Every structure is written in C-alpha cells, then in structure tokens.
Amino acid sequence: MAKVAFIGLGVMGYPMARHLAAKGHEVTVYNRTGAKAERWVSEFGGRAAPTPAEAARGQEFVFACVGNDDDLRQVTLGADGAFGAxxxxxxxxxxTTASAGIARELAAAADGFDVIDAPVSGGQAGAENGVLTVMCGGEAAPFARAEPVMAAYARATRLLGPAGSGQLAKMMNQICIAGAVQGLAEAIHFGKQAGLDIEAVIDTISKGAAQSWQMENRYKTMNEGKFDFGFAVDWMRKDLSIVLGEARSNGSTLPVTALVDQFYADVQTMGGGRWDTSSLLARLERKG
Structure with missing residues (x-):
C-alpha cells in the first residue's frame, strides 16, 4: 500500500480517490472548494490538505484530475503548487484531459521526481465503477511503479510513449467518439423520419459491423430524447478544441472532427451545454 495524494475531486476525481482508499492506500485529498475535500474525508477517511503543496508533501504518488491546462499549471507550478513539495x-x-504541450512542460519541470500524463476514458460511470481505460505517456520505470496503484480504478492501463503520448492518445479517442456519436445520431434521425421501429432496427444492426459502445449505451436514451447525464457537451468542446489545436500543430486534417465540433456549438446555442454528448440528435430533430 502506498501514501498518495489526489488533487481535484470533480465527477471523476471523487470516485477515483475513493477507489484508492478502498484498496487500502493512505489518501490525502485537495480540492479547490475545501468543503468538498472535507466531505470526501468524512465519507472515506484519510486527510484533507489546504493546498496542493501540503497534499503532495511526503507522498509516494500524487494524482491530479482538474479542468484544463491552466488549472493543471496552477496546482503544480503555481503558488503552493504540488511540484514545490x-x-x-x-x-x-x-x-486531466489536457494538451500534449502541458504534459511535456510538466515532465521537463519535474526535479527529482517523475511525471506520467495519464488521461482516462470511460466517463463518470467508468470512474464510479473502477473500470477506466488509462492512456499514459512518460518513462517506463515510473509507469511500472504507478500502474499497480492506478489499478484501483482502471480496467486497462498502457504506456504509449514519452511525455505527451497519453494526451495524444486521448485526442485520438475523442476523434473516434465524435464521429461515432454523430453517425448514430444521424442513423436514429433517419430511421425516425422513415417510420422504422428504432429499437428493433438497433437490436438488429448492433449485432453486425455497425456496433459500437455508443450504440450499445446511448441509443435508448437518444431515442427517448434524454440527455441529462453522462459526458457534457461543454467538456467535449474543450476536448475537441485541444484536438483541433494539436492538429493545426502537427499538420493533421480532421474535417469530420471540425464539423462535429461546430454541431456541438449548435447544441450549446440550444442551451444544451450540460447535456450529454449524445444530444447531437436533438440538433438534428430541431433542424428537421
């Protein structure tokens, strides 16, 4: 068992830290809203720290899951940041799902310790159930040390290359999801317009080459017009902004991803910024 800190107790970090405590690790937590950290401690034990530095001091592993590059830079390199302790x-x-640039920046800033960029896939449900997929960038030796600890909340963990590689892999993940959700939304919209029994059709085509995680897990709620759960459109647009920025940097051409990003902008305009990403169907139905 290890001494660990967890910085950031959002919808992902809160249950991830819980899994660490449940596995017997000694957990110290930090959250920008201190009351949330105190609540976590009241539920799962451990200790709440007033700053990222205090959370990191004396720990073998420090985990973070915050909002974006700026948040990450603040809790690591800012005043009372974890890297100083x-x-x-x-x-x-x-x-954190962040840029490859910040991953490389943090790896370069580390003095006497190691950094692994390790964005996750699986959403809130994956975090709650401890079955996340973790895509990692960094050096082999520290990854080998961290992997058994991450196993508390991960179903699959893999080192994919040097610093930044985990973030680049997460970008590929989001590119795939954007296209899959738009395709499913269009298929359901088309089927409704054609007067088909959507459940019967999906039950049939999901047995073949069209099958996807999105189809298996989202078609029923999409068909019912329920979008008040899951991964929010606002978060997906943040992720796609990172993807498109990296594409401009490395010369990639991502026409479908750019188009779906604009479709999500339409959903935001409709007031659906906090809707699940499957709400692309709502956009089609309104336009229809």
Missing amino acids: MEKGAVFVDH
Missing part, C-alpha cells in the same frame, strides 16, 4: 523519487500522475 514533491518528494525525491515520487511520481506525479496527471489524469
């Missing part, structure tokens, strides 16, 4: 030989594991 990290122990020699410790490992910082960042689960």
